[in-house]
Amino acid sequence: MPAVPAPAIRERLAALAKQFYSPLRAVVALIVLFLAITCGWIWHQRALASAHNILIETIPPAREALDRHHLAEAAGYFERAAAAVDTLGRSDPEAQWIRQMQRETRTALNLAPHSLFEMIEEAIDMEENPGPLEWSEAFRFTYEGAWVIIDTSAVRPPEAGASTPDRVELPFTIRGQPVSLLVDLRPFRTVLIDAAPQRMIFAAQLADCHRTADPQPGWEIVLRGETAFLWSDARNLAAVGFPEDEGLRQTLTTQSRLLGLE
Amino acid sequence: MMNHPLSTACSSSAALFAMTRRLRLLRDSGRRWQRGLLAVLVLIVTATSVEAAPRVLSVEEFNRTPKSGLVGKELAVQGRLALVGKNRLKLKRCEMNFEAPAGLPPLIRRSPDVEVSGRVVNTEGRFQFIVSHIRATPTDLQRYEEKRRAIRVETAEAWYELAAWAQGRGEFYDDAALLERSAEARRRGFQIERRRLTREDPATPFALARRVEELGLGTALQQELLHEGYVQKFRTLNDASPAEYRQLAEEIAAALPGCREPLEPLPEELKSTYDTDPFGTYTSADAEKRRTLHRLLWIAVMQKAIESDAAEDGSNGFEIAARLDEQLPELHPLAETYRDRALKLRAEKVANLPLPEVLALRQQYADRDQVQQGDAVVESWLALRLRQLPADDTEGLLDLAEKYRTLLKRPERAARLLFDAYQRHPDSPIIAARIEELGYRRKGNRWLTQEEFDAVPEGRLEQALREGRVENGMTADQVLKSLGKPGSVTRFASSSQISEIWSYQRAGGLSLTVYLVRRLPQTETLVVGIGQLDER
Secondary structure, three states: OOOOOOOOHHHHHHHHHHHHOOHHHHHHHHHHHHHHHHHHHHHHHHHHHHHHHHHHHHHHHHHHHHHOOOHHHHHHHHHHHHHHHHHHOOOOHHHHHHHHHHHHHHHHHOEOOOOHHHHHHHHHHHHHOOOOOOHHHHHHHHOOOOEEEEEEEEOOOOOOOOOOOOEEEEEEEEOOEEEEEEOOOHHHOOOOOOOOOEEEEEEEEEEEEEEEOOOOOEEEEEEEEEEEEEOOOHHHHHHHOOOOOHHHHHHHHHHHHHOOOO | OOOOHHHHHHHHHHHHHHHHHHHHHHHHHOOHHHHHHHHHHHHHHHHHHHHHOOEEEEHHHHHHOOHHHOEOOEEEEEEEEEEEOOOEEEEOOOOOEEEOOOOOOHHHHHOOEEEEEEEEEEEOOEEEEEEEEEEEOOOHHHHHHHHHHHOOOOOHHHHHHHHHHHHHHHHHHOOHHHHHHHHHHHHHHHHHHHHHOOOOOOHHHHHHHHHHHHHOOOHHHHHHHHHHHHHHHHHHOOOOOHHHHHHHHHHHHHHOOOOOOOOOOOOHHHHHHHHHOHHHHHHOOOHHHHHHHHHHHHHHHHHHHHHOOOOOOOOOHHHHHHHHHHHOHHHHHHHHHHHHHHHHHHHHOHHHOOHHHHHHHHHHHHHOOOHHHHHHHHHHHHHHHHHHOOOOOHHHHHHHHHHHHHHOOOHHHHHHHHHHHHHHOOOOHHHHHHHHHOOEEEEOOEEEEHHHHHHOOOOHHHHHHHOOOOOOOOEHHHHHHHHOOOOEEEEEEEOOEEEEEEEEEOHHHEEEEEEEEEEOOOOOOEEEEEEEEEOO
16 A cells, blocks of 8 residues: 655645634734733833832942941842842943943952952962861861952053953962962953052952962962952942052952943 | 266267267158158257356456346356366456366366366355366467468458557456557558558548557557658648748647757768658668658758748848748758858848948858958949949049959059050059059059069160060060061951061071061961071
8 A cells, every 4th residue: 555645844834724613713812912012012111110110229228338337237138129120121320330330349249258368378288288178178078169359450451461460469478388369350451551550449259269389389369250240339348347448449449340330 | 977078078979979870861761751751850059058058258258247136147258267276266367266076187287278178156155156167278379370371351350449448458368469460450440441541642642640549559550651641741732831831840840859959960871861751761760860861851841931031032031041041050051052142132232232231242242251252342343333434434443443452452453454554544643542552663654563573683685675586576666676678578368367577688698587476356466486588
């Protein structure tokens, strides 16, 4: 018996449509579609209105909280405000500022529990007095992912194509051992205008801290370059204890401008 | 000639036995009329023999009975042999002689107790007992044992009856052994009576104690019962009024000796044992120890009486302590705790007391060798005054500093207050003078003790500053003064602290790094380390 060729999919769909189609059904489907679109539109409008309201409600008290150096309170307001500007799909300077404030306040609340000096001291202690816990585990437990705000001088990183991240030499020794801070400064290329050292204030998460033999025996602190961001607000810095001075304000103003917040 | 006394005594019973045997034989032979006749005869003989049995009197009864009434009557006297002659005998405690004209059997001489049968005769106005026969009887002690064994159902009455019998005999013959048996029987009877009564009723021991007195069972047992009663009564007095406790204490003191004799010192071990098991401890204690236990019970009751008056907040602690010391000197440590509480209460209210009362309170502590607590009261008072002091009240601060110095002999605390005042008013010559009065010397902006001042003629940091060096502990300003502005500064913010690295370029590619830390909320940034790096 000869094989019957299978009908093409298009023909089958056409047959199926013909089977279900009727003028009445078509009208009902259009009405349902219209209603769904209308509901979605109403929901979206409400979400936008709500986001507007949130911005109106949160920004003034967030500013007040910042003025009072109440970081946790300010962070709460900025979280809501950042979600609102995302809903609104805004990318204007004010929206950028809100997102930046949200990042800064959240960072200020999640700083590393100890200073980098103490961290290296702890690492050397654990190395000299081995216990059940190795330093790498202790680091993961205590420091990895914690934020550090750094105010330092840096130079423009090498041109694109350089594979090694920029190394910021921390000019200090702990118990005679030099310490290097390794951070990828390429995201800040726009900030660092020329090869001359330039003051910059940024925050980044700690990624690693390990002993190194190159270029000389010492310690290497690695920051997560992808999390690094420039700081912009003096009040947030003051809230974590940074001393305010004219140079710092100028640096922050410059960085704010570069970030498109003004 | 007289029949042998023992055979005489047995003659009637032998006839009875013979007739009974004959009756049994006749019953077996079946002659009914003969059997009936013999039964009648047995009854007659029995009746005759019962009628013939003489009345038996004890010597005591015999002595009491008028002899004229006994003349000519057949009777028997039971007693203890005192003297035995050939034809006569004498019973103990009996005035009358017992005459046996036919002579006495030799066996009698070895029997201490006998029953003498015969007649009282009056011969020319003189009474004599003519013995018809005599037999040995069990001794009083043997009879006691028989009677004791005969008590099948143990009742208190049966034992008391036995005790009364033994006591009568014992007293009559002045027989210590029998009297002891009597006491024993009474004790047995009493124990049964005691068991019968419920122990839960606090009145029971008192009732038993009265019974003990009636029975003459001795003061030891009576005191034991009274003690038991008072302990139970004390236990039932829950949350009674002080008057009720005092009343009980009076009763105890009246009934139990030794209650008012203070113990020196309090026998802690005995008290502990007694508190755990008062009845057992008391029962096993000797008379001397019982006096101590009486005192312990009395102390417990009086303590309750006194402590019932104590205010819950301890405000009348001194009064309670005084009463404890007066009436229960053994509880002096307890009295001290009441005083401590009262003092503490007053100390807690120190904020509302004027200074003279605070000083009086301190004196009370001092009198009790609690100088530190007294000083703590004064210090609390001063601290409260300091807290209430307005920030700009420098005069008040000076006054408080003076009080710290004079009242507490705490010049260092006074100095701290003066330093605060000096910070507010650095130009005040009065404050500076007061600080100097305390022996401090000013060096720059710091006040040093004379020793510090002398020991550090030139401070370590000052010397380093002068020599252009940096030392740990220097402030950021001092580093600036010493080394000038750094070539670069790096700052890190971590939780609650700001770390700084100041870098100074030196000749030959060397760099000097100074590490500073400011721990929040401190305002001072201090050097925590110095390093040298070769940057070539």
